[in-house]
Amino acid sequence: MALEWMPRDNEAKDHSLHRNPYWSNEAPGVIFEKKPLTDPAGKEVKGLYVAWITLNNPKQFNSYTTDMVKGVIAGFENASLDRSVIAAVFTAVGPYAFCTGGNTKEYSEYYSKRPDEYGQYMELFNHMVDAILGCHKPVICRVNGMRVAGGQEIGLACDLAISSDLAIFGQAGPKHGSSPAGGSSDFLPWFLTMEDAMYNCVSCEMWSAYKMKMKGMISKVVPVLKIDGQWVRNPMIETDNYIKDGEIVYGEYKTGDALAEGKALLKQHQANADFELLDKEVDKIVWRFANLFPACLVKSIEDVRQKKKFFWDTMKNDHRHWLAANMSGEAFLGFGAFNTKKITGQDTIDFLKFRQNVADARDWDMEMFAEVMGKPKE
Numbered sequence: 001m002a003l004e005w006m007p008r009d010n011e012a013k014d015h016s017l018h019r020n021p022y023w024s025n026e027a028p029g030v031i032f033e034k035k036p037l038t039d040p041a042g043k044e045v046k047g048l049y050v051a052w053i054t055l056n057n058p059k060q061f062n063s064y065t066t067d068m069v070k071g072v073i074a075g076f077e078n079a080s081l082d083r084s085v086i087a088a089v090f091t092a093v094g095p096y097a098f099c100t101g102g103n104t105k106e107y108s109e110y111y112s113k114r115p116d117e118y119g120q121y122m123e124l125f126n127h128m129v130d131a132i133l134g135c136h137k138p139v140i141c142r143v144n145g146m147r148v149a150g151g152q153e154i155g156l157a158c159d160l161a162i163s164s165d166l167a168i169f170g171q172a173g174p175k176h177g178s179s180p181a182g183g184s185s186d187f188l189p190w191f192l193t194m195e196d197a198m199y200n201c202v203s204c205e206m207w208s209a210y211k212m213k214m215k216g217m218i219s220k221v222v223p224v225l226k227i228d229g230q231w232v233r234n235p236m237i238e239t240d241n242y243i244k245d246g247e248i249v250y251g252e253y254k255t256g257d258a259l260a261e262g263k264a265l266l267k268q269h270q271a272n273a274d275f276e277l278l279d280k281e282v283d284k285i286v287w288r289f290a291n292l293f294p295a296c297l298v299k300s301i302e303d304v305r306q307k308k309k310f311f312w313d314t315m316k317n318d319h320r321h322w323l324a325a326n327m328s329g330e331a332f333l334g335f336g337a338f339n340t341k342k343i344t345g346q347d348t349i350d351f352l353k354f355r356q357n358v359a360d361a362r363d364w365d366m367e368m369f370a371e372v373m374g375k376p377k378e
């Protein structure tokens, strides 16, 4: 006799935390989808899914608004708790950007000079990073375009990145009034050498996908331009040569006429980018994961993730407080300058004048701020 006599409740419970209030197909928003798992021949596997969490704000380069942050949290928390989900894919709409971070319009027009409001926002932002790092499914960043600022931070929180070769990677904070304290300063030194992490974090220079692949920050780069039926690698980036005149040129921007030609070709074709190869690579990884023991897989992933979490968990509350305070000073100026670039014709402040004012121990009042901001054009 077995144990049939023991009372059992066999009705499957619903563990999903969220009922999609922050998901929508309307931009700006976050799209949450459960796509069927497919085998290498493209055949659907019954009852198993991949959760796709898609940032949908292409007009503003998929920057996340406050409500979108909530949508991302809901997406990862539901994916984590869904027993039919194999992996989560984090991506965005369109051929230009995965994400360029916080929405600078919201930052400038609402959060600047409201430090407590921004502190509350940062709690949501930190929760978004925690939801990615805490998702009990493998998380793949499908980098459909540039991954900049907070976009780089939420991308680095993912377990693996597969990238379009048109993507660029970097930070924008020190140029536009913030610091890469949404994860990059904690994660990047794990991905790159300390020297590279330092420079990429602070310089606001954008590095190509090929360069980042070479440096080990992402898993795979694929072309997305298909011209006359042929895949064409990013025409602005050197990929055919490794060394020129004793310098590593692979992954660097071309120069002179070659760069101008590349730019023109990109301008002509980027809008019609084809993500077939990108999706194939994502599917390949998901299929590999689907054919591993789920518990052993996620335990292994979370053991590696823990190293990223170590510094993030140590620093995240401090980041929240500093970023809140900063919203009344440099962030007011930096995001204000970027947000008013169409009014003034310049997207940054006059940094040297600002430093001169600081050197003269000037009060940080609106008079001093006005001296360094652009002026409305006639």
Ligand SMILES: CC(C)(COP(=O)(O)OP(=O)(O)OC[C@H]1O[C@@H](n2cnc3c(N)ncnc32)[C@H](O)[C@@H]1OP(=O)(O)O)[C@@H](O)C(=O)NCCC(=O)NCCSC(=O)C1=CCCCC1=O
Binding pocket: 059, 060, 061, 063, 100, 101, 102, 103, 104, 105, 125, 146, 148, 149, 150, 151, 153, 172, 173, 176, 178, 179, 180, 181, 182, 323, 338
């Ligand atoms: C370098 C850029 C990312 C790309 O430059 P470029 O290719 O020249 O494109 P643009 O013409 O600048 O941008 C195209 C349109 O998109 C709008 N846009 C771009 N990014 C944002 C954004 N983040 N929010 C809102 N709108 C955005 C841009 O205004 C253009 O619109 P238009 O109407 O003119 O067509 C460059 O775009 C850039 O530097 N963007 C700003 C990046 C930025 O500062 N992000 C916020 C950084 S701070 C952050 O993310 C943080 C995260 C958590 C921790 C704290 C924190 O600060």
